[in-house]
């Protein structure tokens with residue numbers, strides 16, 4: 001069986017060794033006589049998986065002791081509402097930087113709950129860059145300041161975090177989670193849907209500074225109350241058991257490769273191969289401001305929609321799938337998350353070189 005190179009933005013590739021391990025353990029997980037899919041989440045054997053995943057997450061991402069790690073459901077989009085419900089309860093104000101579609105959705109959701117301000121936006125530039133934030137853009141009494149750190153659709157990233165003073169910085173890291181080391185202590189909260197770089201869909205990981213918990217508004221549904229989930233070690237109800245198991249295997253894979261420092265080097269190499277090609281190409285062009293380029297999602301266009309469509313179709317026929325850009329922006333996008341091997345990017349560039357010559 002031939003596996004394709006899958007450049008999907010999410011759900012996306014998982015490491016082949018993780019898939020093989022899951023396949024080998026499918027019918028009988030470590031002598032339990034059951035699949036992980038079939039286990040009680042209250043069983044001893046499952047507890048070793050979920051607590052093992054917490055421990056590995058803390059170790060691999062170097063999460064400080066005063067932060068809680070929460071495994072929840074509902075995708076990143078559910079957190080757009082959970083965040084204001086849990087945290088916009090001091091001054092009732094929150095500031096949002098808009099760098100793309102997901103931060104805009106989060107902002108619109110927050111508008112339902114309080115006094116929300118657009119602190120900065122790159123909408124005028126079609127989100128082709130990261131907006132500049134100065135100290136004057138941050139309301140000092142805001143309950144939090146919100147960014148989307150890697151903009152999956154546009155291929156941009158905040159390489160420098162905004163200075164928010166004493167206002168806690170909240171960040172959606174869905175599409176850059178575990179791609180490189182992060183200083184978690186700079187944030188009040190980070191969160192991400194797992195299906196981009198961490199695990200299959202169904203799991204959302206929230207990491208939050210402990211002292212911020214406990215101020216959710218009365219009407220917050222129990223399932224959206226981070227304190228309820230944190231106090232129950234994310235076993236308040238049935239968690240996304242299978243995704244947490246794969247998350248644990250992915251974390252073991254990262255650790256064995258040398259951790260997030262090694263992961264970063266691997267990801268930098270891949271991104272450099274692709275961007276170097278794009279910068280030298282006469283046919284393909286990366287529409288994003290140079291200094292804001294994402295290491296995970298690389299967007300590119302040709303001069304015409306017809307040629308873009310031909311490229312996507314020819315590439316798919318050659319085994320490079322899901323290269324079509326997001327429906328809202330068109331063009332192409334190669335998502336090159338952790339599990340994409342270097343040779344996948346090298347072969348894509350070979351294919352693009354040949355396509356450029358022949359068209």
Ligand SMILES: *Cc1c(COP(=O)(O)O)cnc(C)c1O
Pocket residue numbers: 010074075076077078102148150151152172173174175193196
């Ligand atoms: C994919 C994505 C989302 C939405 O995730 P869901 O889990 O589908 O709700 C939000 N933010 C970012 C940055 C994403 O890449």
